[in-house]
Amino acid sequence: MLSNDRLSYRESHILLMPLIVFLILYRSKLTDLLLFLICVYGIYVFFDSTDKSYVTSMDITGNLQLHSFYGSLGGISRRIIIIYPLFFYLGTLIALSTAYCRGRLRAAHLNLVLIFCCLVIAGCQSQEKTAAIAFPEQDEIFKIWLRDTLDVIKKHPDRIGGGLVKSEVKIAEDSLLFDEIKTYEFNAGTETGNKEILNVIALLKDYDEVPKVDYQLSFVVQTSFSPSMVPQLKSDYLFELQNIIVRTVETISEYDYIRGRLSGKKVSPGRKDSNQKEGTYDFLWQGRKLVKRKK
Numbered sequence: 001m002l003s004n005d006r007l008s009y010r011e012s013h014i015l016l017m018p019l020i021v022f023l024i025l026y027r028s029k030l031t032d033l034l035l036f037l038i039c040v041y042g043i044y045v046f047f048d049s050t051d052k053s054y055v056t057s058m059d060i061t062g063n064l065q066l067h068s069f070y071g072s073l074g075g076i077s078r079r080i081i082i083i084y085p086l087f088f089y090l091g092t093l094i095a096l097s098t099a100y101c102r103g104r105l106r107a108a109h110l111n112l113v114l115i116f117c118c119l120v121i122a123g124c125q126s127q128e129k130t131a132a133i134a135f136p137e138q139d140e141i142f143k144i145w146l147r148d149t150l151d152v153i154k155k156h157p158d159r160i161g162g163g164l165v166k167s168e169v170k171i172a173e174d175s176l177l178f179d180e181i182k183t184y185e186f187n188a189g190t191e192t193g194n195k196e197i198l199n200v201i202a203l204l205k206d207y208d209e210v211p212k213v214d215y216q217l218s219f220v221v222q223t224s225f226s227p228s229m230v231p232q233l234k235s236d237y238l239f240e241l242q243n244i245i246v247r248t249v250e251t252i253s254e255y256d257y258i259r260g261r262l263s264g265k266k267v268s269p270g271r272k273d274s275n276q277k278e279g280t281y282d283f284l285w286q287g288r289k290l291v292k293r294k295k
Contacts, residue, residue: 020092036096042089142227143175145234158182163194178225178235186217196221200244207262207283207290209255211248219244251276 023035150169158167166183186197188211200219204210220242228236244255244262250270256263264283269276280295 032096035092039089039093039096042085043093046083046086046089138227138229138231139176142225142235146171146175146178146225149178163192163197176227180223180225182221184217184219184221188215188217200241203262204246204255209246209253209262209265211246213248216247217245218247250274 020035020038023031023038153169158164160167163184163186164182165185166181168181170179170181171177182196184194184197184200186192186194186201192198197217200217201210204217222240222242224238224240225235226237228234230236241257244257246253246255248270251274252268252270254266254268256265262283265281267276267279267281269278282293282295284291284293
């Protein structure tokens with residue numbers, strides 16, 4: 001299967017380059033035989049996998065296809081990367097034969113070239129692209145989880161009230177992205193046991209942004225679910241706070257939320273005859289001290 005082959009490739013390709021370097025450095029009849037067998041097998045796998053969609057453990061340049069620069073390469077450059085393993089294994093076989101014909105000492109320069117190639121390839125492959133890779137099995141697991149989750153939501157929908165004013169879900173056409181969007185509103189002076197509202201109020205307190213006068217708080221919580229790249233998990237999720245707004249009689253403050261913290265706010269008058277001026281502020285932490293700098 002595709003995902004299993006990719007996983008086995010990631011686990012085994014890291015060991016392939018050091019193994020080849022070891023066999024080249026410590027020359028003996030046994031190591032030469034092992035290197036010969038590896039090269040023959042690498043050539044066999046290259047031709048055997050040309051019509052397959054996955055990357056094999058012998059494809060020493062397979063991980064280069066995951067780098068960001070690969071998409072910008074032309075057709076010839078991509079072809080070179082794809083067929084390079086064939087040249088490498090075939091060239092190593094020729095170098096091995098040449099070493100026996102000319103003597104091992106004379107093949108030292110050839111060994112250094114091969115080792116250099118191994119190190120370059122290993123170095124490139126260590127910087128894998130972090131973009132999401134499709135795992136069909138995980139996609140199917142997510143779709144089953146999504147179907148069950150939607151059944152639960154239909155049977156037990158969110159109750160509007162207690163600060164929750166709107167709840168909706170959005171599903172991508174391919175069913176590989178599921179967004180749960182909830183809108184909350186809270187008026188100061190009223191009691192609430194809603195965890196989301198209490199968390200946002202606590203966050204505002206950390207930045208000394210809870211007004212001393214009556215205020216209205218509104219915000220949106222979006223939780224996005226997608227297939228997990230970890231076989232043991234059915235889904236991954238991303239939590240976001242959006243449209244955090246605090247309104248008083250005099251001001252309207254809109255906050256920017258990034259990775260669990262408030263990064264700034266935009267302040268505007270709450271009414272036409274208000275003395276409040278518009279302004280944008282950045283929230284900067286200098287050690288444990290919070291600095292609110294106006295732009």
